[in-house]
Amino acid sequence: MQVNLMDFWPRIWEATYQTLLMVGISLAAATLIGLPLGIILVVTRQGGLLENKTLFRAFSSVVNFFRSIPFIILLVAILPFTRLIVGSSIGTAAAVVPLVIFSAPYIARLVESSLLEVKPGVIEAAEAMGATPWQIIRRVYIPEALSSIVLNLTIATIGLVGASAMAGFVGGGGLGDLAISYGYQRFETDIMIATVLLLVLIVQITQTIGNFTSKKIRRQ
Amino acid sequence: MIQFEQVSKVYQHNGSDLRAVDQVDLTVHKGEIFGVIGFSGAGKSTLIRLVNLLERPTEGRVLVNGEDLTQLSKPDLRQVRKRIGMIFQHFNLLESKTVHHNVAFPLSLSGTPKKEIDQRVAEILEFVGLSDKAKQYPEELSGGQKQRVGIARALATSPEILLCDEATSALDPETTKSILKLLRKVRDEYGITILMITHEMNVVREVCDRIAVMESGRVIEKGSIFDLFSNPQHPTTQNFVRTVMENDIPASILDGIEKRGSARNIYRVTFVDESAGEPVLSQVAKKFDVEVNVLFGQITELQGVPFGHLVVELQGPDQEILRVINHIQQRVSVQEVTSHAG
Numbered sequence: 220m221q222v223n224l225m226d227f228w229p230r231i232w233e234a235t236y237q238t239l240l241m242v243g244i245s246l247a248a249a250t251l252i253g254l255p256l257g258i259i260l261v262v263t264r265q266g267g268l269l270e271n272k273t274l275f276r277a278f279s280s281v282v283n284f285f286r287s288i289p290f291i292i293l294l295v296a297i298l299p300f301t302r303l304i305v306g307s308s309i310g311t312a313a314a315v316v317p318l319v320i321f322s323a324p325y326i327a328r329l330v331e332s333s334l335l336e337v338k339p340g341v342i343e344a345a346e347a348m349g350a351t352p353w354q355i356i357r358r359v360y361i362p363e364a365l366s367s368i369v370l371n372l373t374i375a376t377i378g379l380v381g382a383s384a385m386a387g388f389v390g391g392g393g394l395g396d397l398a399i400s401y402g403y404q405r406f407e408t409d410i411m412i413a414t415v416l417l418l419v420l421i422v423q424i425t426q427t428i429g430n431f432t433s434k435k436i437r438r439q
Numbered sequence: 440m441i442q443f444e445q446v447s448k449v450y451q452h453n454g455s456d457l458r459a460v461d462q463v464d465l466t467v468h469k470g471e472i473f474g475v476i477g478f479s480g481a482g483k484s485t486l487i488r489l490v491n492l493l494e495r496p497t498e499g500r501v502l503v504n505g506e507d508l509t510q511l512s513k514p515d516l517r518q519v520r521k522r523i524g525m526i527f528q529h530f531n532l533l534e535s536k537t538v539h540h541n542v543a544f545p546l547s548l549s550g551t552p553k554k555e556i557d558q559r560v561a562e563i564l565e566f567v568g569l570s571d572k573a574k575q576y577p578e579e580l581s582g583g584q585k586q587r588v589g590i591a592r593a594l595a596t597s598p599e600i601l602l603c604d605e606a607t608s609a610l611d612p613e614t615t616k617s618i619l620k621l622l623r624k625v626r627d628e629y630g631i632t633i634l635m636i637t638h639e640m641n642v643v644r645e646v647c648d649r650i651a652v653m654e655s656g657r658v659i660e661k662g663s664i665f666d667l668f669s670n671p672q673h674p675t676t677q678n679f680v681r682t683v684m685e686n687d688i689p690a691s692i693l694d695g696i697e698k699r700g701s702a703r704n705i706y707r708v709t710f711v712d713e714s715a716g717e718p719v720l721s722q723v724a725k726k727f728d729v730e731v732n733v734l735f736g737q738i739t740e741l742q743g744v745p746f747g748h749l750v751v752e753l754q755g756p757d758q759e760i761l762r763v764i765n766h767i768q769q770r771v772s773v774q775e776v777t778s779h780a781g
């Protein structure tokens with residue numbers, strides 16, 4: 220059965236919406252977890268603001284652990300946990316849970332590397348002025364690294380778009396799922412091309428927005 | 440104001456101890472500009488960072504206003520740090536903030552009301568001569584301007600002490616001069632005690648009242664700027680003095696003297712203030728039966744006052760020469776020059 224691309228647009232729009240929803244929610248949740256995690260990794264490290272070897276090692280190991288599991292395995296492995304959180308192990312919401320667990324540690328590392336770009340001398344100057352560790356985090360580390368953090372979050376977002384293509388395995392829907400189930404498995408070449416083009420477009424727009432915002436932030 | 444009492448800072452380095460600061464005793468008085476000079480790795484940065492406890496002493500005590508900061512709780516230490524400004528070689532400004540917000544930063548840390556901050560920032564930017572740059576970002580400023588922002592930021596909280604870690608080392612000679620002039624103004628107008636470290640002799644020459652020379656963590660010599668320039672004891676100090684003032688008699692002149700075979704009666708006359716040098720010698724020529732032959736001389740400036748030495752040859756009867764020496768020693772310092780030392 221040949222599906223007409225024109226008749227198929229509503230499905231494509233729905234899939235686009237699902238992709239954006241999955242990526243958007245996952246990104247928000249993963250940043251909420253990854254940002255503080257990244258900060259902890261920076262301040263607890265040796266020579267850090269709140270140096271704490273044990274804490275640093277613990278967090279770093281956890282991050283490494285999750286970072287080393289391929290997404291497709293993570294997706295299946297945590298199904299029981301997903302069910303516990305969202306009440307179901309299939310659907311768009313169910314796809315968000317592994318996406319968050321997948322990208323939060325990644326974001327933590329990206330944030331960590333952004334924060335480490337802040338010159339130690341600047342941190343030291345703030346310490347010499349009598350700033351509290353919290354003031355240094357909030358008013359030196361974050362604003363000074365924000366432009367770089369935004370660029371790194373853009374990278375994480377694009378990674379999420381890619382990972383969300385695998386969400387089809389848990390019935391998450393989305394463009395990637397559409398491309399695989401119609402385009403690839405049923406040889407609907409034009410649908411595959413259309414969805415892939417849309418994915419390309421989303422990545423392009425994301426990167427453009429990211430670049431623009433990052434530049435803008437450097438000079439509020 | 441700042442007292443170092445037998446202070447040492449020891450780092451563990453590949454299992455062995457590295458004494459970055461070694462049993463230092465120093466006192467910096469209120470309102471003075473004190474310089475610490477030393478070559479790279481001498482321990483200068485470590486020493487200055489012990490004052491505001493960016494580094495903790497391993498042994499000994501550092502007292503600021505008679506208070507041992509290591510005894511303070513963290514919040515109390517932060518309060519004290521607000522009264523100790525610091526500027527850095529690489530400025531360490533917040534790149535994401537304007538000049539205004541950089542200077543406002545230390546004030547906003549203590550929750551100063553915005554109106555008060557704006558007023559203080561405007562005042563202090565005026566003082567450092569950057570009123571027109573308030574809205575610009577550090578990136579858009581020259582090195583000298585960045586250091587002015589650094590100074591303004593350090594002064595914002597009206598500190599009693601200003602610590603300068605190689606504050607001019609990244610600047611060209613002209614800019615260095617203008618920054619040093621500003622630091623002097625900081626001391627003169629606000630009475631702030633300044634402790635500065637540097638590896639450049641011309642910097643301490645320009646502004647310091649007293650200096651200490653550091654080598655391998657130890658203070659090897661200290662004293663007033665005049666003492667150290669006119670009579671440096673330690674070879675390292677002599678090397679530093681030589682970087683801004685040629686002490687050696689040029690070889691060509693020495694050769695000439697040796698040829699004439701009269702290396703005996705050569706003296707180095709060191710004087711402060713131009714009025715002391717040449718007039719003394721011209722008087723000598725009139726009053727005594729000796730001939731004064733100036734072989735070599737150099738004049739430099741210490742804190743805006745001429746400082747120099749003349750190497751002279753005295754020709755005449757030995758008896759008369761002794762009388763001359765006794766006479767001029769009351770006004771200037773005189774040392775006999777032996778042919779090898781120069």
Ligand SMILES: Nc1ncnc2c1ncn2[C@@H]1O[C@H](COP(=O)(O)OP(=O)(O)OP(=O)(O)O)[C@@H](O)[C@H]1O
Nearest residue numbers: 450457459477478479480481482483484485486638
């Ligand atoms: N955190 C540290 N850990 C280990 N060794 C250190 C540390 N900080 C400084 N040192 C060592 O202490 C010695 C003195 O260093 P310091 O930075 O005080 O020298 P300095 O006189 O400021 O030199 P420079 O002119 O190059 O800045 C050096 O040998 C340095 O390697």
Ligand SMILES: [Mg+2]
Nearest residue numbers: 483484485605
């Ligand atoms: Mg140094």
